[in-house]
Amino acid sequence: MSGFFGFDTALPERAGQGGAGGGGRQQQFAGFQASNADETFALGGAGEEEDLAVYTWGEGMGGGLMEGGDELNDETFGGGGNGDFGNNFQFSSQPTNAPSKGYGQSTGGGKIASTQSRYKPKPVADPFAFSEDDFYSSRPSTKKPAAPKAPSRPKASTAHSGSVDNLWNKPAVSSPGWGTAPSSIAKPTPPPSASFPSHPSQGPPAPGHIKSLEEIEAEMAQMPMPSTSTAAPRQQQVLSLEEIEKQMMEQIEPPRQPTPQQVAPQREATPSQVPGLAGSGYPSQQALLDSMFPELGKGAIADQPTAPFAPGQEGQRTQEQQSQPIQPSPEEIARVEELRRRISTKIEAMSKYNNLMGSSDKDFITRIQLSQLATADPYTSDFYAQVFSALKRSRQIAEGQGEPTVVQVGAGLGLGVGGPVGNRFGKMGQNTMTKLSTQVKKLVENRAQHQKVANTAALQGALGRVTRGNAAAPRPVLAIPTSNKPEYRPASQLNEQTGVHRAALTRKQVMFALEELYDATLELEQMRRDAPPPTAMEEIEVWHARCQAKVDLIWRSLMVMEPLDVSNPHPFISLINPIKGQRLFMRLLRHLPHNQSITLLSLLIATYIQLDVVARAPPPPVADASLLTKADRLDRAKREGATDHFLHSVIPGVDMIINRCGLGLVAGMLAISAQRSDVCRVAATRPGVALYTALLSKAQSLIRAPAPDPMNPQQSQPADPAEVEQWSKTFTYFLHVLLPHLPEFFPSSVAQKAAFGPGAYLLGGDAISERDGLEMERREAEVWGFAAALAVNAAEEDQTALVGALRETILHTVQSARNPTISPARSEMKLRNVNMFLNGLGLDAAMIE
Amino acid sequence: MDEATSAGISEPLDLVKLSLGERVFIKLRGDRTITGVLHAYDAHMNVVLSQVEESIHLVDVTDQGEPLPPRVERRNVEMLFVRGDGVILISPTQQ
Numbered sequence: 025m026s027g028f029f030g031f032d033t034a035l036p037e038r039a040g041q042g043g044a045g046g047g048g049r050q051q052q053f054a055g056f057q058a059s060n061a062d063e064t065f066a067l068g069g070a071g072e073e074e075d076l077a078v079y080t081w082g083e084g085m086g087g088g089l090m091e092g093g094d095e096l097n098d099e100t101f102g103g104g105g106n107g108d109f110g111n112n113f114q115f116s117s118q119p120t121n122a123p124s125k126g127y128g129q130s131t132g133g134g135k136i137a138s139t140q141s142r143y144k145p146k147p148v149a150d151p152f153a154f155s156e157d158d159f160y161s162s163r164p165s166t167k168k169p170a171a172p173k174a175p176s177r178p179k180a181s182t183a184h185s186g187s188v189d190n191l192w193n194k195p196a197v198s199s200p201g202w203g204t205a206p207s208s209i210a211k212p213t214p215p216p217s218a219s220f221p222s223h224p225s226q227g228p229p230a231p232g233h234i235k236s237l238e239e240i241e242a243e244m245a246q247m248p249m250p251s252t253s254t255a256a257p258r259q260q261q262v263l264s265l266e267e268i269e270k271q272m273m274e275q276i277e278p279p280r281q282p283t284p285q286q287v288a289p290q291r292e293a294t295p296s297q298v299p300g301l302a303g304s305g306y307p308s309q310q311a312l313l314d315s316m317f318p319e320l321g322k323g324a325i326a327d328q329p330t331a332p333f334a335p336g337q338e339g340q341r342t343q344e345q346q347s348q349p350i351q352p353s354p355e356e357i358a359r360v361e362e363l364r365r366r367i368s369t370k371i372e373a374m375s376k377y378n379n380l381m382g383s384s385d386k387d388f389i390t391r392i393q394l395s396q397l398a399t400a401d402p403y404t405s406d407f408y409a410q411v412f413s414a415l416k417r418s419r420q421i422a423e424g425q426g427e428p429t430v431v432q433v434g435a436g437l438g439l440g441v442g443g444p445v446g447n448r449f450g451k452m453g454q455n456t457m458t459k460l461s462t463q464v465k466k467l468v469e470n471r472a473q474h475q476k477v478a479n480t481a482a483l484q485g486a487l488g489r490v491t492r493g494n495a496a497a498p499r500p501v502l503a504i505p506t507s508n509k510p511e512y513r514p515a516s517q518l519n520e521q522t523g524v525h526r527a528a529l530t531r532k533q534v535m536f537a538l539e540e541l542y543d544a545t546l547e548l549e550q551m552r553r554d555a556p557p558p559t560a561m562e563e564i565e566v567w568h569a570r571c572q573a574k575v576d577l578i579w580r581s582l583m584v585m586e587p588l589d590v591s592n593p594h595p596f597i598s599l600i601n602p603i604k605g606q607r608l609f610m611r612l613l614r615h616l617p618h619n620q621s622i623t624l625l626s627l628l629i630a631t632y633i634q635l636d637v638v639a640r641a642p643p644p645p646v647a648d649a650s651l652l653t654k655a656d657r658l659d660r661a662k663r664e665g666a667t668d669h670f671l672h673s674v675i676p677g678v679d680m681i682i683n684r685c686g687l688g689l690v691a692g693m694l695a696i697s698a699q700r701s702d703v704c705r706v707a708a709t710r711p712g713v714a715l716y717t718a719l720l721s722k723a724q725s726l727i728r729a730p731a732p733d734p735m736n737p738q739q740s741q742p743a744d745p746a747e748v749e750q751w752s753k754t755f756t757y758f759l760h761v762l763l764p765h766l767p768e769f770f771p772s773s774v775a776q777k778a779a780f781g782p783g784a785y786l787l788g789g790d791a792i793s794e795r796d797g798l799e800m801e802r803r804e805a806e807v808w809g810f811a812a813a814l815a816v817n818a819a820e821e822d823q824t825a826l827v828g829a830l831r832e833t834i835l836h837t838v839q840s841a842r843n844p845t846i847s848p849a850r851s852e853m854k855l856r857n858v859n860m861f862l863n864g865l866g867l868d869a870a871m872i873e
Numbered sequence: 874m875d876e877a878t879s880a881g882i883s884e885p886l887d888l889v890k891l892s893l894g895e896r897v898f899i900k901l902r903g904d905r906t907i908t909g910v911l912h913a914y915d916a917h918m919n920v921v922l923s924q925v926e927e928s929i930h931l932v933d934v935t936d937q938g939e940p941l942p943p944r945v946e947r948r949n950v951e952m953l954f955v956r957g958d959g960v961i962l963i964s965p966t967q968q
Contacts, residue, residue, distance in 0.1 A: 531965075532891060535891035535892070535895070536882075536891055539890055539891060539893070602894075602895070603894060603895075604893070604894040604895065607894070
């Protein structure tokens with residue numbers, strides 16, 4: 025191999041020697057050989073060390089070429105200058121190198137041409153590509169140059185008796201031989217189109233081969249004589265190649281040898297041509313290939329004009345192509361050409377490995393792959409892809425594409441197959457999917473039977489998932505979940521205990537319950553996605569029942585119905601304390617029916633004070649963070665983070681539920697809160713402020729403007745006087761509890777109160793950084809909003825009391841807003857905050873002296 | 874109650890599952906420790922963590938071969954994939 029690369033490195037020099045002309049092929053050959061001989065090239069040294077074989081091989085070939093095939097070079101490679109592919113050609117030239125080496129005869133010429141193309145791409149490059157192209161797609165015309173080489177090949181291989189060389193050469197040699205084998209078979213049969221349908225199984229399946237057949241027809245029509253005449257020698261040639269391979273292969277694996285060649289033609293029936301062909305795994309793979317290169321079909325047609333005939337003819341054709349009615353611009357053509365070339369190059373590169381595996385091999389591997397894909401829970405194990413494709417589908421729903429994203433393979437197993445257009449499996453249609461699923465189904469059934477016989481599954485995975493297996497119980501390729509774990513219901517378990525009061529859930533229990541909840545939620549969401557078609561009444565009923573059962577399970581797991589005082593914190597609060605639980609909150613709310621969510625909210629409000637974010641609210645900020653120990657700082661940061669997260673993930677859900685409540689319910693909630701918890705303590709925390717603000721503003725909007733909402737008839741009714749009455753009573757009580765402490769809710773005053781020493785002075789001033797200051801104002805805004813909500817709800821005399829209670833704070837804020845040392849942004853925020861409250865009372869900060 | 878909890882735990886990694894989304898402490902080969910929020914794990918103990926702080930415990934040696942007191946290098950990483958073959962233990966961080 026290194027010799028091969030070494031050759032490349034030597035090239036620039038050689039190219040320099042060879043001169044720029046595309047026609048100097050003979051010269052180049054000479055140069056090449058010379059390079060072997062003398063040391064001008066780095067190559068020579070490298071070759072002698074270990075890759076000598078490659079070199080001598082090349083030499084021999086070069087010699088052969090010079091003797092026999094050189095006259096055809098012009099035809100094969102073209103006179104040059106007719107195609108401008110520029111540097112793009114490098115793409116094709118690189119991959120083709122490897123095959124060309126393996127192929128032998130053309131190696132000498134091919135290598136030189138390709139390498140030269142790298143340095144002088146224009147003249148030589150494209151003609152070579154054509155020949156290489158055609159060579160691998162086994163076009164008849166390319167066979168000409170190949171023919172003379174055959175004799176040199178055996179010579180070369182036998183000459184290098186070195187074992188290393190043989191090892192190197194073998195695989196490379198054998199694979200192209202197989203690749204060409206089908207073409208050789210196809211060729212002798214006269215390719216007229218009439219014969220084609222009658223022998224569908226003989227049709228070469230690989231994309232390249234399809235091309236060749238069509239092309240052969242076209243060529244036959246145009247110049248039948250040359251193609252057939254060239255074909256004959258070629259066939260002999262191929263046979264000889266195969267013989268060599270046989271000899272080689274026999275050393276490796278004698279029995280294998282015949283199968284690939286014999287199987288190849290059958291396998292090669294293309295799906296497109298023979299759609300109904302009973303499938304081994306192959307057609308699907310073929311389809312996969314096709315889907316990967318959709319242009320291929322077009323490419324085949326487009327290929328014809330560029331087929332390596334005599335250069336003159338080729339030139340004519342390209343002209344014809346250009347004079348076609350559509351008249352694509354030259355760049356367009358170049359682009360398409362380039363694309364096509366890259367595709368065909370890719371195929372060539374892959375074709376090196378064509379037919380290496382028998383169909384049973386392929387089936388085997390396909391099955392292994394499928395079994396890896398199959399899972400008991402295609403949605404969750406493929407969760408992100410599924411959600412992504414669901415989103416994508418929802419966007420494309422207008423186009424009305426609905427395709428399954430999961431292939432069921434029975435027994436609760438399935439494959440996720442991605443996007444709406446089946447991107448992952450290309451254009452393998454429903455057909456192939458069915459085939460797939462039957463394959464896997466068979467596999468799964470097999471496995472299940474085995475497992476039934478020797479059920480070691482209980483112990484498997486007890487120490488992780490490493491099972492080694494032994495003769496008696498071989499390691500299963502596909503592990504099938506034998507039974508579902510017994511459902512763990514914390515609630516019911518807890519209920520078995522008679523004591524009304526007991527310890528709070530341990531952290532481990534909480535985590536465990538949360539995981540169960542997540543699982544249940546995922547399953548439920550999956551179920552909802554799996555809704556049966558609206559026409560199937562019975563199925564829908566069953567589906568509804570199943571969903572309902574799941575919801576019930578979730579409801580029980582939430583432990584909302586536990587007695588309020590069962591523990592402190594309440595189990596539900598324990599569940600919602602960790603961030604994990606908070607994340608789940610919104611997701612769960614979507615599934616819970618209205619009354620359950622109301623119950624849940626009531627519980628939440630009643631036990632609000634048990635929430636971590638309330639019970640362990642972040643302490644007021646200090647003037648100087650350097651006064652804190654590191655642990656303290658970390659703790660503060662953690663609590664702040666928890667509060668933020670709560671506000672971010674739970675409060676929206678709370679708002680949502682509150683928005684669905686009527687006035688009576690809102691009043692009830694407020695009453696519960698006032699009764700059950702220390703309102704002042706709750707209101708002193710940000711989550712508390714958010715909760716109360718939501719309740720108060722909802723109530724106000726219900727009382728004031730019961731805007732007729734056609735979507736929600738419940739809200740369109742004017743507020744029930746009794747409810748209003750109840751509300752105002754509750755609120756008055758609430759307000760009076762709150763009033764004395766109202767100023768304490770403002771973060772700034774809390775901070776001031778907590779501060780001592782120099783910090784107290786620093787706090788009021790601008791010692792705090794601007795960023796902290798703005799953050800402080802933002803926090804203040806929350807409380808001002810709460811105060812405003814209080815104000816609008818309050819009766820007239822209460823409003824006076826409210827202003828009285830907040831008088832100090834208002835004045836202080838307005839004054840500090842007018843302080844010239846404060847930044848304009850902050851002062852503006854301060855004013856806006858105060859105005860939020862004052863405007864609710866019909867006042868404005870501007871009225872304050 | 875503990876029985877109820879352990880009923881659903883059938884293999885060690887089920888315990889790791891309980892720490893999903895939580896901050897965990899991971900000890901790694903090569904005198905490294907990591908804390909971070911666990912996002913995903915698999916049977917090989919490959920894990921994905923976020924908000925990671927990695928600590929590398931080093932003992933420098935003087936020219937005379939005398940060990941200096943151990944020191945710790947720390948670095949923070951936003952998101953990290955840890956290959957499982959280096960994992961020695963995973964534990965929830967002490968709260």
